[in-house]
Amino acid sequence: xxxTYIPYPxxxxxxxxxxEDKQLKSFWLEFMNPADADAFAYTPGQFAELxxxxxxxxxxxxxxxxxEGQDLLFTVNKVGxxxxxxxxxxxxxxxxxxxxxxxxxxxxxxxxxxxxxVAGGFAVTTLRSTMIWLLDPANRAKYGEITFIxxxxxxxxxxxxxxxxxxxxxxxxxxxxxxDREAPGWTGLVGFVPxxxxxxxxxxxxxxxxxxxxxVMIKFTQPVFxxxxxxxxxxxxxxxxxxxxxxxxxxRCNVGPEYVCKDGPVFTKAQLDKLPRxx
Amino acid sequence: MANKILxxxxxxxxxxxxxxxxxxxxPALVGDKVVWSPLDSAExxxxxxxxxxxxPKDFFFPQTECMMRFANxxxxxxxxxxxxxPELKTPRALMNIRPCDAKAMQVLDLIFIQDQMTNDAYWxxxxxxxxxxxxxxxxxxxxxxxxxxxxxPHHEVGLDLLLVDLGDRFLVKVISQRxxxxxxxLPEAGAAEEVQAAELKAKAEAMITEGVGMDNVNAREVMExxxxxxxxxxxxxxxxxxxxxxxxxxxxxxxxxxEVQGTDGRRVRNWDYCMSWLFTMHGTGHNPRGTKKDRVRQxxxxxxxxxxxxxxxxxxxxxxxxxxxxxxxNIDVRRVVxxxxx
Amino acid sequence: xxxxxxxxxxxxVAKKLLSEGKVDVVIGYAQGSVPMRDYPYxxxxxxxxxxxxxxGFCNSNLANFTIRRPGRMAVVAxxxxxxxxxxxxxxxxxxxxxxFVIGVASPGxxxxxxxxxxxxxxxxxxxxxxxxxxxxxxxxxxxxxPRKRFMKDNCYTCxxxxxxxxxxxxxxxxEPTHGGDIDKVAAxxxxxxxxxxxxxxxxxxxxxxxxxACRDACPLCYCHVCFxxxxxxxxxxxxxxxxxxxxFHILRAFHCAGRCTDCxxxxxxxxxxxxxxxxxxxxEKDIRELYGYRPGMSLEQEPPLVVYRxxxxxxxxx
Numbered sequence: 059x060x061x062t063y064i065p066y067p068x069x070x071x072x073x074x075x076x077x078e079d080k081q082l083k084s085f086w087l088e089f090m091n092p093a094d095a096d097a098f099a100y101t102p103g104q105f106a107e108l109x110x111x112x113x114x115x116x117x118x119x120x121x122x123x124x125x126e127g128q129d130l131l132f133t134v135n136k137v138g139x140x141x142x143x144x145x146x147x148x149x150x151x152x153x154x155x156x157x158x159x160x161x162x163x164x165x166x167x168x169x170x171x172x173x174x175x176v177a178g179g180f181a182v183t184t185l186r187s188t189m190i191w192l193l194d195p196a197n198r199a200k201y202g203e204i205t206f207i208x209x210x211x212x213x214x215x216x217x218x219x220x221x222x223x224x225x226x227x228x229x230x231x232x233x234x235x236x237x238d239r240e241a242p243g244w245t246g247l248v249g250f251v252p253x254x255x256x257x258x259x260x261x262x263x264x265x266x267x268x269x270x271x272x273x274v275m276i277k278f279t280q281p282v283f284x285x286x287x288x289x290x291x292x293x294x295x296x297x298x299x300x301x302x303x304x305x306x307x308x309x310r311c312n313v314g315p316e317y318v319c320k321d322g323p324v325f326t327k328a329q330l331d332k333l334p335r336x337x
Numbered sequence: 338m339a340n341k342i343l344x345x346x347x348x349x350x351x352x353x354x355x356x357x358x359x360x361x362x363x364p365a366l367v368g369d370k371v372v373w374s375p376l377d378s379a380e381x382x383x384x385x386x387x388x389x390x391x392x393p394k395d396f397f398f399p400q401t402e403c404m405m406r407f408a409n410x411x412x413x414x415x416x417x418x419x420x421x422x423p424e425l426k427t428p429r430a431l432m433n434i435r436p437c438d439a440k441a442m443q444v445l446d447l448i449f450i451q452d453q454m455t456n457d458a459y460w461x462x463x464x465x466x467x468x469x470x471x472x473x474x475x476x477x478x479x480x481x482x483x484x485x486x487x488x489x490p491h492h493e494v495g496l497d498l499l500l501v502d503l504g505d506r507f508l509v510k511v512i513s514q515r516x517x518x519x520x521x522x523l524p525e526a527g528a529a530e531e532v533q534a535a536e537l538k539a540k541a542e543a544m545i546t547e548g549v550g551m552d553n554v555n556a557r558e559v560m561e562x563x564x565x566x567x568x569x570x571x572x573x574x575x576x577x578x579x580x581x582x583x584x585x586x587x588x589x590x591x592x593x594x595x596e597v598q599g600t601d602g603r604r605v606r607n608w609d610y611c612m613s614w615l616f617t618m619h620g621t622g623h624n625p626r627g628t629k630k631d632r633v634r635q636x637x638x639x640x641x642x643x644x645x646x647x648x649x650x651x652x653x654x655x656x657x658x659x660x661x662x663x664x665x666x667n668i669d670v671r672r673v674v675x676x677x678x679x
Numbered sequence: 680x681x682x683x684x685x686x687x688x689x690x691x692v693a694k695k696l697l698s699e700g701k702v703d704v705v706i707g708y709a710q711g712s713v714p715m716r717d718y719p720y721x722x723x724x725x726x727x728x729x730x731x732x733x734x735g736f737c738n739s740n741l742a743n744f745t746i747r748r749p750g751r752m753a754v755v756a757x758x759x760x761x762x763x764x765x766x767x768x769x770x771x772x773x774x775x776x777x778x779f780v781i782g783v784a785s786p787g788x789x790x791x792x793x794x795x796x797x798x799x800x801x802x803x804x805x806x807x808x809x810x811x812x813x814x815x816x817x818x819x820x821x822x823x824x825p826r827k828r829f830m831k832d833n834c835y836t837c838x839x840x841x842x843x844x845x846x847x848x849x850x851x852x853x854e855p856t857h858g859g860d861i862d863k864v865a866a867x868x869x870x871x872x873x874x875x876x877x878x879x880x881x882x883x884x885x886x887x888x889x890x891x892a893c894r895d896a897c898p899l900c901y902c903h904v905c906f907x908x909x910x911x912x913x914x915x916x917x918x919x920x921x922x923x924x925x926x927f928h929i930l931r932a933f934h935c936a937g938r939c940t941d942c943x944x945x946x947x948x949x950x951x952x953x954x955x956x957x958x959x960x961x962x963e964k965d966i967r968e969l970y971g972y973r974p975g976m977s978l979e980q981e982p983p984l985v986v987y988r989x990x991x992x993x994x995x996x997x
Binding site: 366369371383386387390401479570573574576577578580583584594605610613614615663665666667668669672 | 711713718719720739744795796800802804818889891892894895896917918919947949
């Protein structure tokens with residue numbers, strides 16, 4: 059039986075600074091052993107522990123979609139010991155990936171429904187995975203309307219511009235990307251995510267909403283959904299907590315009885331309403 | 338499987354047989370404390386003790402454990418790639434483990450070994466290679482409350498053999514196949530010995546008068562317990578140290594860190610404790626359990642509510658009473674749980 | 680005054696303070712659910728004040744619970760604890776006007792580990808103080824022992840039994856010290872050569888389980904982020920490696936330099952019976968010899984490590 063504390067060895071294939079403040083950087087990783095790549099079968103919403111030998115591990119949402127091939131994409135915020143070291147690493151460096159961990163967005167259960175995605179700031183990472191997966195020809199026909207609402211502070215803080223531009227152009231989804239305030243050269247939407255959501259007014263009928271963002275965005279977006287008549291079971295969110303083992307043993311990431319790393323990170327609002335606010 | 342008899346004058350032979358191919362450990366008096374120590378022969382076997390201050394969980398979940406190593410050199414072959422630590426070489430036997438401690442290991446099995454992903458290779462390996470021979474409690478302490486948490490002074494769950502001290506001999510209750518093999522060759526027990534053991538069991542159980550009620554704890558919703566006013570007072574004198582967590586046989590939280598010295602690198606895990614401020618601290622500075630009250634509440638909720646919810650009713654406590662004896666500020670878990678149940 | 684009488688008086692004073700609204704809480708002790716362990720108790724009402732008690736086993740340092748605590752509080756405190764209260768006031772963690780000291784002259788506090796060590800492996804069910812005696816009862820035994828043999832180590836060399844600040848004294852003041860020579864506490868260490876000292880140090884800390892009860896019981900340790908919890912950079916490893924355990928204890932002792940009143944709360948809290956005062960006692964002696972300073976003796980003192988004087992000793996700076 060495989061020791062699930064040991065990371066799969068991977069090599070950094072490519073890196074890209076994503077934001078104008080250089081705090082977010084994306085890493086494309088390739089598995090060093092083909093068998094590991096085969097074993098790493100993931101679905102949108104899951105995360106992995108990125109292992110930097112000598113520094114530690116950090117839990118990061120998988121930004122790539124399995125439909126993109128076997129390489130993995132992660133976008134990492136520079137915050138502490140491990141992420142600082144990671145930001146200084148370059149293509150060719152060896153590191154580790156452990157996973158896939160956690161549960162996924164309920165895409166299988168949502169077949170036949172309309173999907174609404176609301177993302178704020180850095181939280182858009184696993185929603186990139188979701189959008190690419192949904193728009194893949196093998197999957198698109200199984201879903202109704204797809205609405206994507208995404209906001210960042212400034213154009214320079216938007217992630218995955220190439221990707222969401224192509225989604226906009228594909229006509230396969232209703233893409234609404236917004237920034238907080240007017241900026242020179244920006245011809246898109248302007249306004250906070252909650253108000254853009256209110257304008258787009260996604261209908262709750264036969265729909266599921268995936269909402270990911272900083273607490274302040276959630277706080278003001280939730281009432282918009284309430285007003286539009288969405289039920290808590292229809293709203294899906296992804297949590298974050300400090301993690302170490304990532305497999306539901308070490309005891310630190312729990313929100314009440316649920317471990318964010320194992321029972322989550324994806325929870326419906328109906329579930330969260332019954333849990334302590336320990337996140 | 339038939340129960341056996343082990344006469345006390347035969348203990349030497351029994352221990353010698355155990356030691357064939359195994360390291361044997363038992364509680365021993367070292368200075369003025371009872372601690373788990375290697376057992377050389379039956380000469381040193383301590384029978385008159387209540388329990389060790391620290392639980393035997395250290396045998397399966399060491400306080401510091403190296404999980405994997407790597408060559409800290411990008412140019413080395415396989416450099417920077419993690420290699421798992423080798424498995425335990427020599428099987429072991431723990432003699433005279435108390436039923437509460439053995440039950441605790443079985444509760445931890447439910448946490449460390451759940452499915453393909455949640456499967457602690459280190460824990461599993463050591464558990465598979467360790468024989469547990471229990472010593473039933475005929476004289477429980479005033480701080481024991483095993484009988485109200487799915488356990489008891491003569492409880493058999495988690496043990497391979499259970500020795501019941503009948504005076505000049507032990508009744509050897511054979512519980513598992515491994516236990517049967519270790520007790521092979523011993524004479525079978527007679528009816529009189531079984532009766533005597535049953536009487537000792539009933540007497541010991543009757544000695545435990547202070548316990549915890551769990552009915553309402555089980556029936557109440559998470560948020561009702563979470564928001565109960567009792568936590569404001571329970572947390573007052575708590576020091577938020579790790580004493581209760583570290584002496585407890587069922588507490589299992591840990592931290593994982595990397596350490597490097599020159600070209601040697603390793604990833605180790607260390608016992609951690611949910612009483613620590615750092616336990617849940619996010620890199621951004623946000624702390625979901627930022628107050629002492631949050632952390633004190635978490636420990637009791639985890640052990641008495643969340644674990645039973647997720648582990649089919651098993652409780653994250655076996656009533657060994659160590660925390661009651663060792664807490665520097667006398668936070669008595671029995672008092673707290675009864676308030677939760679009140 | 681015997682313990683019962685002192686406890687009775689503490690209760691009276693507490694009830695009066697609470698019913699007159701002079702304080703929001705009285706921080707004292709209540710009787711524990713196990714022998715030899717009275718615990719810090721917070722009485723908010725005169726009814727709750729009925730639970731207050733006093734005995735030789737009141738071994739937490741209640742000053743620990745006053746740090747940055749909002750509101751007005753009364754604290755039951757003997758000599759060393761009042762010295763810590765003074766220290767906290769000077770370090771701006773506590774305001775004098777929010778504090779009412781219910782002072783008690785220390786009788787010499789008792790060490791539960793020493794009592795247990797007199798009955799190795801045996802179960803003690805109760806310990807009562809009876810004048811100069813301790814009556815120890817257990818399963819199958821009852822013995823009368825001389826109380827003075829079972830005091831906490833630090834109480835034998837106590838230099839301040841009476842409160843240094845006090846708003847109401849319970850009972851009488853007593854002899855200022857217990858008559859021991861505090862210099863002799865660190866003396867055994869000083870006689871050893873470096874290698875021997877290290878071996879003694881290793882022996883002292885070999886049972887440490889890094890539970891931090893010593894740190895958490897100590898009124899001096901109140902940093903928002905303890906050095907042990909820092910990660911950028913990580914000053915101290917978290918493993919059981921000797922070096923990591925040593926780093927924790929040595930650095931903590933140094934952080935107590937010029938502040939430690941030798942109250943012994945650290946040793947009383949330790950579940951493993953570790954004698955960490957072996958470090959702090961040496962530092963205390965050095966401070967006393969270099970600067971002539973004893974921490975917490977008065978609100979007018981200037982702690983030497985935060986004050987510059989031109990004639991400060993400096994021959995230890997090489």
